[in-house]
Amino acid sequence: MASADALERRSRVPVWRLDVPGTYRAHERVIIGGGTLIGVLLAWELVARIGLMDPMFISAPTLIARAGYTLLAEGELWPDFQVSATEFLFGYALAAVVGIPLGLATGRYPRLSFVFGPFVDTLNAVPRLTLMPLIVIWFGIGIWSKIVVVFLGAVLPVVIAAQSGVKTNEARFIRVARSFGASELKIFSSIILPGTVPFIFTGLKYGAGRALLGVVVGELYAATAGIGHMIGMAGNTLQTDALFFGVLMFTAAGLVTVWVLNLCERRFETWRPKVGAAA
């Protein structure tokens, strides 16, 4: 009894022993990942500083940070950012607003899918970015051509995901609801929609990457403003620091988008039907 007490007391006393292997093992992933990242950045900086390679071509982490600071502090980047963000958000929102209802409808009504199927399949086979020259002819080099290309890039994954989501709905649930006299609207709101939401998020996530791609290509191709345009200009004038910073902004945009969508998805995770679990 006493010895157990002592043991407990002893284990409660904080031991300031440095458990190096234990700490390492617990955080191996972060340590190795972070270490490699820092190592590469240091090597990059060193190569540029020593003059092994011309900083004009490869830039350097500190140069990029400085360029980023200047661009942000002088507010030079703000208009470009606003244009790119508008194109992305507008085109993406349009894709969601058009794509989700279209996917739900074509999934629910086979006849509609027979009508829209050929167009969706054809458009899905086309790398939509090849349509860029046409879109510029139709919508000019302003913001609208980018919104259209973002929309075209993002809408198809959303449509296809929503459609296949509806199709995988449990037929049993729908039959049960029918036999209890549920209206079409009720079936839709309490069976089809909840079961489809996870699929829609998959489509939205996939579409977000496509949308970002559309912003970059659209602005590189023909634009008067935007981060992509800024990157292109920086490349033409050999300002590799600014160029790298622009690319980093796209990386950040991609990470933030996926993060936001993951948050939303987790919010709806409980809606995911557990097919077969009840059987």
Next chain:
Amino acid sequence: MSAEAMGRHDAQSAKPPVGVAWRLKRLYLDHERAILGTVVVILFLTFWEGLERGWWTDMLRPLTVGAAERWTVKPIFISSPTRIAAAANRMFFVTGEIWPHLRWSALEYAAGLALAIGVGIPLGLGAGWYRRFAYAAEPFLAALNATPQVAFLPLIIVWVGTGVAAKILIIFLLAVLPIAISAQSAVRTTDARLVTLARSCNAGQWQLFRSVILPSAIPYLLAGLRLAIGRAMIGIVVGEIYGSALGVGAMINQAGSRFQTDRVFVGVLTIVAAGMVLSEVVRRIERRVEPWRAALS
């Protein structure tokens, strides 16, 4: 007795309503998908053709008096199915001007994809097999995955110019990630029991890799390859935006800036056809490999 029963059954099944209308309806319902799809596509093409030739404005003229003229869409904007067909015929069979473009793009595509496979598969297999290597590569792969890779295009041009190397590199960048990621998950999903079994039979690393991991990874690798084919197609068009004289993407760009819409459509359709052929090839390979996987699991 059984023959008799069958005969009765036949007679019964032949009895139901046999009117022409019923047969037509039956025919329609059996092939509803094909019929509806074809009709809609034909309607769409007719509408398109009519828009360009002014059929609809002619039709509406009595109603709208003079205002209809404004609704005519100039051919340079939308082209038309027949114009596109004529342009395709000219470019493929009369002047044959598209072949050098096609050959050049195919060369870039093959080189870029080969580089992506050559780098992506070992990288992915390594990251799947060696945990520490995966940890080291993770930040870079994640960052590259989150970035729209085409944003590197201006940088690539600063480094290697606008020549063929730039296209190969951008195709590589677009295609390498799906390949590497699928290779990594392929190794991770290898049946652990098989690995344990091979180990206890004293198999060496190489033997283990060749006879357990690689065979079970092949289907995943092919799935990754199919994704990569589509991504690399984007690379052709995007890579040739900047100062290319040859290539299907360059042809599309030049035609676009000269408002030769029919040629743009021919280029786009050529790329679509190439993509379809390539993914069909991969699907054939997948089907051949499929029994291999079944035998293993």
